[in-house]
Amino acid sequence: MPDLSHVDDYPEIPVSLRSSRGVLRTGDWRNMRPVLAERVSACTHECPASVPIPRYFHHLAAGRLEEAFATFTLRNPFPRITGRVCPRTCEAGCNRVDREGPVSIRDLERYLGEATAGLPHLPSAEATGSKVAVVGSGPAGLSAAYYLRRSGHEVVVFESQPEAGGMLRYGIPEYRLPSAVVDDEIARLQAMGIRFRTGVALGGDLDLGNLEDEYDAVFVATGAWLGRSMGVEGESLMESGLDFLVASHDAGVRPPGRRCAVVGGGNTALDVARTLRRLGAEATVLYRRTPDEMPAIGEEYRAAVEEGVAFEFLTLPRALRKDGADLVVTLETMRLGDPDDSGRRRPEPTGDDREARFDAVYSAIGETASLEPFPDALKGGDGWLAVGPSGETKADRVFVGGDLATGPATVVEAIAWGRRTAEAVNERIGGGYEVPDWVAEQGDGVVGPTDINPATFPDTDPHHAPHLDAAARLAAGMGEEAGTMTDAEALAEIERCYSCGYCNECGTCFVFCPDVAIRWEDGPVFDYTFCKGCDICTTECPGHVILTVKEEEVARG
Amino acid sequence: MRFGIPLEERIEPGNLGCQGCGGALSMRMVLKGLSDDTVAVIPACCWSIIDGPWPVHALQVPVFHTAFETAAIMATGIKAAKLQQGKDTTVMAWAGDGGTFDIGLQALSGAAERNEDIIYVCYDNEAYMNTGIQRSSSTPIGTWTTTTPDERPETRPKKNIMEIMAAHRIPYAATATPAYPDDLLAKVEIARDLRGTRFLHILSACPPGWKMGSGDAIAAMRAAVDSRVFPLYEVRDGLDVTITRWPEHEVDPEAYFAMQGRFRPLLDDPEELARVRRLIDRQWETLVARHREHHPEPAAG
Known part of the structure; x- marks a missing residue:
């Protein structure tokens, strides 16, 4: 040990031993403050059932299946069903749609449905006697x-x-x-x-x-x-598309012949055509307008094309007659005129007729x-x-x-x-029935693409549930065409969600606060004693859940 | 939590950094990656103030305030004293760009040459911000400061401190910024676990000095990386270069400059802007070439 006795000869130096915590109340500098303000995500806004999508994603990602199920069933009791057949308006609204494509919300909904298939529904409220x-x-x-x-x-x-x-x-x-x-x-x-x-x-x-x-x-x-009537000659020779779909649920149903036609452009028409293909028949969809005007779900149309369904657009049946075993259909070529009440261009007759021969013709021009x-x-x-x-x-x-x-x-x-x-x-x-507090606390505003800050999210391509290719679909007959994501795929896909309008405890605000003014208690808690109102958390919050409000407005209440 | 950032803090809420201070955020993040047994040595710089006035201070580890040019040598001495006491304390010199690029360079070079067992962090806000925005040798071309006013803006490129430090063949030198927190923390942890002189160069936004809103501080630092103005990389033993972040979406350097009022002279001078663009491209190409030397397989993300 060296001789350190001379140390005592040095003058004293000032030492700060107290924490600045109680003394430097930097919150006094602030003229604006961040507040958590949950609002409606764009996907939820586009969902006809208003399912709180980011909120149940968050529970799913945290492994809280019961909470995820309770959150979902607040708005829709059947994730296993809509997770299969929903037209996904939510995904069209997803704020990630213009990046690598939307979050695969329907596939995640199906994942939720399957993961919670064994759960009972929530208990009912006390009996009303009604x-x-x-x-x-x-x-x-x-x-x-x-x-x-x-x-x-x-x-x-x-x-x-x-x-x-x-x-x-x-x-x-x-x-x-x-x-x-x-x-x-x-x-x-x-x-x-x-x-x-x-x-x-x-x-x-x-x-x-x-x-x-x-x-x-x-x-x-x-x-x-009720099938609608087309009012064409020989209409009674047509079969009801919807009746065919009902019958198709029985094993052993066969179409009456190889050459089948389906009249219409809606979901029923495409369901009939795709079912016919699975039962071994040829299917030709006869539609009086063009693909752009078809009311069917777009992905159903694309799947039908993949499965070899033929489409004859701008084609309207005018008459049907029997010729031996054949059904002879007179088809008139149409052209598109001005928009009608639905905003779609109206088909107009051209006078050009042709004939086609089928074994069966199904009517699916809409039900009433x-x-x-x-x-x-x-x-x-x-x-x-x-x-x-x-x-x-x-x-x-x-x-x-x-x-x-x-x-x-x-x-x-x-x-x-x-x-x-x-x-x-x-x-x-x-x-x-009991509704959680967040429903009343949530603001009305919708968080749109200009509100969010996706900068901290890496580029990630969407993950999808398995889906059979067209050949495998046809080979599977009426067997289900889609599957369910794995746990890993679902978690990775949820990570793509910006969680617009909903705090999913991503931690971005906490991480970027220069002033240690956000305490982390399973979520951000703003410490206004120290928050200087720098606005970083508001700017960086990916889902725009944090808003900045002026102190004078807070004071006014 | 989407970030691998420890919840534990080694700094108290309430520091005297300005709103949106990148330097305060850098300190907070670096300390998360170190242990309680750390001493910080702070020469004259913003952090002399940010830590608080006597008799209080914000860091939960001891701070030794020292003269402008002495951060590295003071850290060296404290480390030696700690070793005398039988303690393997981490000693971190924490200096701004003025105290590193200019005034403290000699002491830093000496310590690095001797491979003293210290971590030296330069939080770089690209001018003498604490004294009121005077240019340093870290100030980029075309920048307004009070000593390089609009009519006579900075004409020299930012000094490349990383090349200087690498030339000492120290075990570890890395660039970082709190806008990429996981990258920053990973580098702090690497530095923590190595011995010898370790150098971290952390770009730290200064909203008042950069002339921008405090809320945009993170966005500006992120854009600095994504525009390749400030690439994130590390250099081992002075020679082995690894780029740690390949910008996914290139940001036009001009967009980075446009976020900040201090670059107004540069944006007003197309010739100078073209020169800066060439410089950024050449620096990036050089860096990529050095990365490929060390990583022969094609560069990936």
């Missing part, structure tokens, strides 16, 4: 039944077909939505205490008036099942609802049902919804309608 009848067990009816039951009502669902599920079971082909999934979901509803009575039809064994007497409220969602069971008192001036935004009718306790009210629409729209009606019923007869 009874509600739901007529029709398609997506609108099942959704309403779910929310009504969750609200504590006794719910009975009536269905005219032998099994519940409506369009989900009978309309959507097996390769898109297997009946086994519908079975499971109905069993889960039964486990909540919802009762199903099948084989009873409104206008047959069921009378609307009797239901009104017997129940505190009635929700009718019987769908749109049967109004037979409804008294005139419920109808408006146009002869149609008079329906309010949540399915209210002229009768106090009768509500209608789904395709019956909207005409043919999507499953998710029907599910959304079912929930709206359940809430309207609750308002009228009392009852309700």
Whole structure:
């Protein structure tokens, strides 16, 4: 040890031993402050059912399956169903759409659905003593039944077909939505205490008036099942596309011949054509406009093309006749004129006719609802049902919804309608289910592409659920065409989400705060004693969940 | 949390950095990567003030304030004293660009030449900001400062301190910026676990001196990297170069300059701007060539 005795001869030096924490209250410098302000993500905004997408992603990523399921089912009880058949308007709204493509929200929804398939539904509220009848067990009816039951009502669902599920079971082909999934979901509803009575039809064994007497409220969602008439010569030689889809769920169904045509450009037409291909037939879609005007979901059209469905656009059947075993169809070539009421260009005749020979021709030009069971008192001036935004009718306790009210629409729209009606019923007869605080606390604003800051996100291509290629799809027959993401794929895909409008505890604000003024308590807590109001957290927050407000506004309250 | 950044802090909330101070953020992040047994040696620079006035201070590790030109030698001495006490304390010299590129260069060169066992961090805000924005040899071409006003802006390129430090063949030298926190933390941890002189050159935005809003501090530092104005790389033993971040989306250097009022003279001078662009390109090409020397396989992300 060296001799250090001379150290004592040095003068003292000042030493700071106290923490600046209690002394340097740098928050006094601030004229603006950051606040957490959750708002609506663009995807949620585009979702007909308003599913809080970033919020359930966050629970999923953290392994909180029950919370993810509870968050999802607040707005849509059936992730296994819409995770298969939804047209994904959410993905079109995704703020990542112009980068490498949107987050694969539907595939993640399916992943959630499969991961939580074994969970029971949330417990229902205390019994209200009220009874509600739901007529029709398609997506609108099942959704309403779910929310009504969750609200504590006794719910009975009536269905005219032998099994519940409506369009989900009978309309959507097996390769898109297997009946086994519908079975499971109905069993889960039964486990909540919802009762199903099948084989009873409104206008047959069921009378609307009797239901009104017997129940505190009635929700009718019987769908749109009537094929429209084309008014062409020999129309009776055509078969109903929808009837064919219903029949296709039975094993052993075969098309009547090899050469089949389908008239129409909507989802039913494409479902029929794609089902025909799977059953070994040729399918030609005859549509009077062009691909741009087709009402069918775009990916259905692309899949149909891949599967070898032929399309003859600007083609309208004018007459059908029998010639031996052949069906001879007279087809007129059309051209596009000015836009019609739907904004799509109207097809106009050209006078050019040709003939084509088929073994069968299916009509799928759109379906309409049967109004037979409804008294005139419920109808408006146009002869149609008079329906309010949540399915209210002229009768106090009768509500209608789904395709019956909207005409043919999507499953998710029907599910959304079912929930709206359940809430309207609750308002009228009392009852309700618990809604988490965030619903009321969330702001109305929508977080759009100019609000977000994706700078801290790396480029990552989307991950997709497995999907059979066209040859494999045809070889699989009516077997399901898509699969479910792996856990790793789902987690990686959730990492692509900017979590617009929702704090998913990404930590960006915490990491970039120069002043240690954000405490991390499973999420950011702003320490206004020290926050200088530099605005970095607001600027860097990827999902624009942090806003900067002026102190004078805070003071005004 | 999307970042591998430890929650643990070694700095108190409440420091005297300006709003959006990149230097304060750099210190916070570097200390996260070191241990409690660390001593910071701070010569004259912004951080002489930021740490707080006697008798309080913000860091949770001891700080030794020292004269402008002495950061490296003071750190050397403290390390020696600690070793005498039988302690293997990490001693970190923490200086600005003035105290590193200009005033402290001799002491730093001496310490590096002897391969003293210290970590030397230069938080570089590209001028003498603490005294009111005077140019340093770190100030880039075309920059406004109070000593290089609009009518006579900086004409010389920013001194390349990394090349100087690499020339000493020290075990580790790296560039970093808090805009890429995981990259910064990884480099701090590498430096922590090595012996000898380790040098970190951390670009640290100064909103008042760079003439921009404090909220844009991170964005500016990020753009410096993505425009290749300030590449992120490390040099081992003075020779082995590794680029640690390959910009995914190239930002036009002009966009980086346009974020900051201090570059107004440069943006007003197309000839000078063209010269700066060539310089940025040449520096990047040189760096890539040196990276490829050390990593013979084609450069990847």
